[in-house]
Structures are given as C-alpha cells and as structure tokens.
Amino acid sequence: MSETKTYSFNKSLELFRRAGKVIPQGIYGHMTPALVVPGSYPYYAVRGQGCRYWDVDGNEFIDYMCGYGPMVLGYGHPKVEEAVAAQKAKGNCFNHPSERMVELAELLVDTIPMADWAVFAKNGSDMTTWATQVAREYTQRKKIVMVKGTYHGAHAWCTPGHGGIIDEDRIHIHSFTWNRADQLEDLVNQYKGQIAGVIMTPYHHPTFGDSVLPAPGFWNKVQQICNREGIVLIIDDVRAGWRLDIRGSHEYFGFTPDLVTFCKAMGNTYPISATVGKKELMNAASKVFLTGSYWNSAVPMAAAIATIKALKEEAGVQKMMEMGKLLCDGLIERGKAYGYEIIASGPYTIPFYRFGIEDDFYRQQVWCSEVTKRGSFFHPHHNWFISAAHDKKDIAMTLDHAEAAFKVVKAQFGD
C-alpha cells in the first residue's frame, strides 16, 4: 500500500491566478477537474513520458486521461517520435501537401474496410460539422438527427455551451434517445424525405453519466432505417476511434456507416483529424469546401502513419483492453472491500466509473482527487482513457492509490 505523498499545487495555482488576468476563465475548454475540485488537481503540465506526466509543481501522475484521448501509445513513443523527427528535418507546412498526405489516405483506406477515401483536418469539430455538410450536399436535404446528450464538438449546432448560440443554429437539428430506434423511426416519419444525415457515436458516452453500449439489434435497426430512407449514417469516432478496433469502432459493434470521423487517437498527440467515407459520397465530399491554415502540414500526418502502424504492430488495442480490464476488476474488488459498489460502464479502454451509492458525485470527487494526490490522475466526471503504454505494474500501483483513497472516503462519509 502506497503512502500518501505530499502533493501540492502551489505553482499551478499561482500560474492560474496570472492566467485569470489575461485569459477568460483562466483555462477554457476541457473540463479541468481543478475548476470543480479546487486545490486537489493541477492546472498546468510540464512534461510526459510513457503513461506518466509531471505538472508544474513536480508532481508525477500515471495518466488515465491521456490528454483527453490523443495520447494512445504513450508520451514520446519512439516510433512516432522517429517519424516526426524525420519529417520535421525536412519541413512541415508549405504551399502544398507532402507525400505523407497521400500515404496516410491510402493507409486509412487499407485499414478501415468501409473507407474508400479520406480527408484531414485539425480537430474533431472540423470533421463532425463537415460530415453533416457532406450529408446535406449528397442528399440535398437539410435535417440532421443526433442522439440527446451526445458531444459532437464545440460548433454552434452541437456545442454543450449556451453562450453565443442562436435558435437558428439548430433549426434543422433533431434528436432522439440512445438505444431507442423507435424514436428514430418516429423522427423519420415526422420529417419524411427531409433528413440528410444521422450522426452518432459508436456507443453512448455522455459526460457526468454512465456510458451505454448499443442494445442488441440497435445498430442493425439504425442502419436499416438509414438505408431505407436514403439517409447518410455518420459515425463520430473522435473519442473512441482506435481504442476499440483499429478498423474503426463500427467494426467492433458490427455495422457499416457511410462516413466516419476520427481525431483523438490518430497522431499520438500530434494535431490531426480525419473523415473517411464510402465511394458514393466522394463526389459530394469534393463539393463541400474544406480548408485550414495548417491542414497540409506533413508532421502530424507522419505521426498518424507511425501511430497506426505501431498500434497494429504492438496489438495496441488488445493491450489497452487487457490493462483496462485489470483496472476495472481491481477497482471493483478494492471498492467492495470497503463496502462500496463501483459501477463501471463503457469499454475497458474508455471507462466511466462511479459509486453505486450516489448519483451526485460527492464521494466520487473526494475519491478521484485523493487518488490523484497519490499519483494516478482520475477525472471525477469524464470518461477516462487507457493507453498502450500502461502496464501491469502501473495498474497495480494505481489500484493501491485507489484503495488508500477508498479508505479516506470511508472515513469521511462513514458509509
């Protein structure tokens, strides 16, 4: 059992105070747990290696967020860094793309059975929004259907934020409940011939709530409806991509979408996202303008090629699944020893955990921050991410951190 280390976050706090003067909110975007549980989490990171990173106060963490997904092979993975260095020695961002762009598109088409083509951008939102536009162009219809409570990015049609959004941004966005194909059927009947695309994640992974896997037959039914109605089925695999199946998460669940968007795990922290699609949509795709200042950049494409190859060579997904299962079984067992039922949901590689006894996250916040202060970064409200760099010793160390934190929760809440 590990001793409690004396983790302090003074330098983080000092920097955050400076930031508050020159940056709205100090830190924006990713749900930094430090904003929710002040004093128990770092605000600023310094460096990383493998599955570990260090914050500005010198605290060391085994990372269970992986940069909210982008780190998939470990920070500073040798093969990715080698490919990056080789490309960087030549150059990155020019008037034209590099050979890497063609190679990466060919690699995606080879890797993902449904893919006949690929395009690249820098961010998840770039691609989820563009995919809905390709669906509109292909069908010459306006309406987009999504699942309630799903995060598809920060653009106006889908952002979870309310500021700066106007009603017209969502006038043609409709939603149904996850796993309720009957509700999708109702929408299709209500807006007959008007629905361009259905955009969904491969399984349901809301924030502040349990992940929900597809019910038996659900994907089959969704695909049937889309095919029957000429609706483009878009899978947002930004979060789950390459953590369930290197061929795309839809292969894991056994169905075939028309467009799939990727981002997080693509380049092992180098900035790149992609959409792949079926041949039928290639012409429509060529008509929806797509560009960005640095989108031809060669380095992130070299990183993505190396990442995909390394994931294949190292059987990365399988390894992540095994480590994720070790973590899951261990957390449930250690929790039980203290009388707590730990509810696990989602795949082992992108798990969401909470205390069965509560739905207000009070124990969860204490537990996660106590684990974090011992050296394993646990986010209290967001699903976690496992990487291929986590090994048995890391998981064992984390389970000890978790157990020590269960003890603190027990003492504090007395249940």
Place this chain on the structure above:
Amino acid sequence: MSETKTYSFNKSLELFRRAGKVIPQGIYGHMTPALVVPGSYPYYAVRGQGCRYWDVDGNEFIDYMCGYGPMVLGYGHPKVEEAVAAQKAKGNCFNHPSERMVELAELLVDTIPMADWAVFAKNGSDMTTWATQVAREYTQRKKIVMVKGTYHGAHAWCTPGHGGIIDEDRIHIHSFTWNRADQLEDLVNQYKGQIAGVIMTPYHHPTFGDSVLPAPGFWNKVQQICNREGIVLIIDDVRAGWRLDIRGSHEYFGFTPDLVTFCKAMGNTYPISATVGKKELMNAASKVFLTGSYWNSAVPMAAAIATIKALKEEAGVQKMMEMGKLLCDGLIERGKAYGYEIIASGPYTIPFYRFGIEDDFYRQQVWCSEVTKRGSFFHPHHNWFISAAHDKKDIAMTLDHAEAAFKVVKAQFGD
C-alpha cells in the same frame, strides 16, 4: 538574366493521380495553382529552408506564398526551432495547458494595445466564428454584418463554397460593400438594435481581384457607427496580422476594434490561432464554449512566443516592407520595359499583382507559371506573402525570373 531551368512536375503528377483515388479532388482547400494551370506548378512539397522550398521533383522555389501566410520568418528559423525543440523535449499535449499558454497570453496583451485578454485555437475559422458568437453573447443580438466578397474562413456562415450550405446558415448574415460606410449605416438603420457584430478585414483582400485599402476616414466612420449602436467591431487579421504592424493591422490603419483574430503568421508554420479582446468582452468570452482536442498543446505556443519576439528583435515587419517594395518597384519597371502596365495593390508585404491590359488573367497565368518554372513561386490569382527571410539577392533573382517570363508573354500574346 537567368536561363530557363528545366522544371518538370512528373513526380507531383504521379502522386496527384494516386491521391485522386483516395482523396476527394486529390487536393482540397488552398487554391493550388496546379489545378488551374495544370503542368506548370508542383502539387507536393518536400522541404524548406529560409525563403526557399523544394517540391517532390527536386525543383527549388523562392517562395512568394509562404504556405499561404504561416511562414513569416523563413522555414526553419533558428530561434523558433530552438524554442520548439526545448518545448518538444518536455512535451506538447497533456490534460492541462502548459506555462506557455499564460506567457503567450501575457505577450499578446503586452504587444497589442487594445488587447486585455487572449484565447487560442488552431485555425482562422475557429476564431472568426467564435468571435461572432462572443459578439452575439455580449449584445444578446443575432445579426452579423460583413463585407461582400471577404473570406473569413470555411465555416457555413462565411465559406466561399456552396456545397452543403443551407439558407438558414446565413439567415442573420448581412453584407455591405468595402469602403461604403453609408451602406453600413443603411444596414444599421434597417436592422436597428439587431446587429451584434461587424466583422471585417483591416483592408479588403478578395481573391481574383485587386486589394483595396481603406479610404480616408472609412475606419473612423465604421468605428463611430459601431460605438454609437453598441455593435462589437471584430477585425479578422488572420491573413494580414504581423505583416503590417506587430501591434495588429488596425494600428497600422489607426483605429481600435473590440476583438481581433489572428492565425497565419502567429507561429511561423506551427498550428495556432488567437483572438484578443477588450476587457468589456471578457465575461461574454468566458461564456462561449471553446475547445479542441489539441488546443492546449505547448509546442505551437512556444513557437508563437519565439516568432513574436524574433519579429520584434529583427524588425521583421519593416524588413518585409522593404523587400516587398523592392519587388513591387522591380516588377512594375521590368513590366514597363516590355510594354506592360503591372497593377499592384495591397500592402507591399501581401501584394496582389495583375496585368493592366486584361481582367481575365490569361497573361497573368502564363506569366506566373513561367516565373514559377524559373524558380520563383508566383500564384496567379491569390495575393502573395513576403517573409522576413527574403533578401535583396532573392528579390533580384526573382526579378530576373519575372523579366524572362515577360518575354515569353510578349512572344505568346504579341501585345
């Protein structure tokens, strides 16, 4: 006078044919001149150094597009690369931002007189769209006014493309003619109390057309109208930023906007964009959700800090202006010797050139491709970019390329 080199583009063409099978259009986005003037331009780049780059066929070019703007100090600038290497040795993309984010925000606030705060993203569109949302949040109004024919990015409200766009995307977007403050006044009267923001570039730089500087008193009038009506004045300095004035292009023209977006020249090819704003807008800014998978990344922020410092230390803008003037004077003079009036528009650092004798770009296409095949990359329809790495010898060599190409145009068109 330089001899005609034997520039061929066979490897570029071969790669482009491969690309066409797995990427819609083969190459998308940036208006690649190879798509307009086939056989006379490269499709793929390999490496760069200073103001030069090399394509996949081994052809060498003095670069007058600078990656469509991002290269501002020269490819592989020592101080930027040093800062990048130092940051990269630690790490890039984590669960949290790095100290670099706070330092960069402070540096922007110190550098740009109107700026009280800054936020960062990856792309121009990320920031122009977000800025319009901040204006909507601040004013609680819906309408956005822009100038006809202005490029503000690839998002639905402003993209020059037509595919995938629906009428509702632009239901609250209105536009007026550059330099016609009276038309802005008319819009303001027509939509009294409904206009949230006016978004404009610091001078007018359309594609396929002359750039137009602000008429005397124009900015003063626009600012007056915005102030009087409580409208947020947003400057899109994505293209011109740091090529007119390190304090923002509005300082060059002598007015004070409420929000300014930057991108291209920020990080000397490393992917980053920014919005800076006045204190009054900080609260509204904190309410408009802003995030992306790699937006906390430290390396591009380190690159941006080094780029801004180097531009200041090297008096980069002044040097670019001087080299741009040399180029401009030389092109006009060499053209005149062949009986051609060359029309120059826009600032010396972001010039647009065309033949006075035509408005169909036929001579322009021949001339630009003949210059390119001699070793100076000239885009026929888009404004060019000068960098601080261009020197007198480079400009002199380019003027020789230009003269040889004037001779070809003369022979071909006989006028």
